[in-house]
Amino acid sequence: MATVFGLSLGNHQGVISVFKNGRSEVLANESGERETPMLVTYKDDTILVGSAAKGALYRNFQYTAIAMPSLLGTDLNENEEKKVSNITIIKKGGNICYKFEREGKPRLVPVKDTLGKVLEQLAATARSCESVSSGSIHCVLSVPIHYDTDHVSLLKQCVETHGFTVISTPPSPMLSVLPYGLDKDSYTGHVLVYDVGVNSISLTVIRLINGLMKLVGTRTINGVGGYDIDQELLSVLKDECKRYFRKDVTGGKYAVNKLLAAAESLKQSLTNQQTGPVYVESLHDGMDFQCNVTRGRFEGVCQSIFTSFLDPIQGFLNSLGLTGSNINKVILIGGTCKIPRLQQLMKDVFSSSEVYYFISTDHVVSLGAALEASYHQVTSGLSLSSTIPVTTNDLSLTFSNCVTPASVVLLGKHTPLPVCKTINTKIEVSEPGRPVIIAIKETAVLGEVCDFF
Known part of the structure; x- marks a missing residue:
């Protein structure tokens, strides 16, 4: 029986898990990290992928693309352009492409090829398992619940082009229930799955009846997410730079890119400790920059952002004929949900509910996909025609x-x-x-x- 993996692809990072020895576990990549950044750098004839691209991001910001699965379904007319983060995308020859400048000339790279670079690295991580033989890697692929059929098909096709065979494509919110064992309990009630992404927030209510799951409703709010926190911390670091150097040294892209990378690292540090140290080498005229930011200051400057994250919840529940008191359990998904202040605010909103985040919010969907994969009896000769489709009703x-x-x-x-x-x-x-x-x-x-x- 072949090993089947659980694969989760976000707009920020990819995670691959496997079920073995009676439990799911997240696999570490060649850099020893359990999350592979969805970054690919195209500079001259050099291509950097994942952790390597992230490590040199401040030097190659304008040449680096975020391999966003969400871009596969972008609705553009032929030759129409759109700005996404630091990169321009354009539809050319029916494909959504990243547009770079190289020696004064445009360079187009299809989004599916960029995503494929990250997938190849994730496939290499899967092959590091001793139980995996040569050939295609079987996986359960989690997909955002708001993706339509065409978008899921494009993503599945891209994944299968780069070393995987997709057994099924369950929605991410449903998979997040599995690692907490709620599908095995005699529990009956409503579960809210709260997912904060890079540029979006997804809300999903699931009705559990003795372990059976039924989708009640879902809503995705675009244009708000973890990126807003990074930008707020960037403003804090810019202010600290003015005090440190006694002048504004952040006018150039090089300095801003370095500080943006430091802001993201600072956000991660403050999820685990009360004070986050910041050190940026050679920020201005060969001089280093360093400062400390406390968690209290971080929570204060980001309070309005946290509030904006919570604002859509009540309206969404009202649209389903529910209130906060009808929600028995809340599951948090996404790296931003590691922030203690956001966790506490969710507890305050759902004071009578259990709020689940003790399984890493970065990993819970991938672990759920690995659990789902363990239910599949897969042989090396399995074809997609013999799999069971996920019911839509x-x-x-x-x-x-x-x-x-x-x-x-x-x-x-x-x-x-x-x-x-x-x-x-x-x-x-x-x-x-x-x-x-x-x-x-x-x-x-x-x-x-x-x-x-």
Whole structure:
């Protein structure tokens, strides 16, 4: 039986996990890191990928692309351009491409090729497992729940072009439930999955009924995310530079890029300690820059950003006919959700709920994908035609010829497959000896029959 991996691709980093010895674990890449940056640098004839690109980012900022899976589905007309972070993208020949300047001439690199560079590195990480033989690597690929069918298809095609065979593509929020074991409990209630990305926030409510999952609703808010915090910390470091050098030395791109990299590192430091040291070598005229930023100052300058992260929650719940008191559990996803202040604010908003973040918010989706992968019995000769598609509607059991006809949900919409569940239900027959008709039906809305199986 071949090993199957769990693969999670964000707009900031990629994570690959494997299920072995009875549990999921995240694999470390060749740099010893468990998160591979989604960065690729194209400078002259040199290509740097992942950690190598991140390490030299401040020198190569204008030549570095963020290999964002979300860009695969960008809606542009032919030759239309759009600015994304520090890079321009353009649609050329039907492909979304990054546009660089090289020796005064434009250089176009397809987004799928850039993403492929990171995927090849993740595939190499998977092959470091002793149980992996040569050939394609089987994986469960998590996808954001707001991706449409075409976007998922493009991402899946890109992943399979670079060393993987995709067994299934479950939505990320559903997978985040698995590492916490909520799908195995006799728990019934609503779960809010709160995902803060680089430039977006996703909210998803899942209804769990004795371990069965049903999607209640989802919403994605674009234009807000962890990038806003980096920019706020960049402003703090610029102010500190003025005090340190007694003048503004951040007018050039080189200095700003160095400080931006320092701001991101500072954010990570302040998630674990009360004071974050900042040291930037040769920032101005060969002189180094150093300072310290306390967590209290960080939380103060970013308070309005944290508030903006929470603002959409109530409106989203209201649109589903729910309130905060209806949410029993909250699962946090994304590196930004490591910030203690944001965790505390979520606890304050959902004071009567359990807030889950004790599994790394960077890894929880990939670990869930690895758990899902463990359910698949995969052989080296498996073809995609023999896999089970993820249902897009509810599957229900309907009982007829009963005193009271009944319908019981077997599998909720977007439940990751394969799955093994036991359901106990009681029925009362209308006439002794008369057979009870049991039908499995697919329903787009609970109670509305769409099709028979």
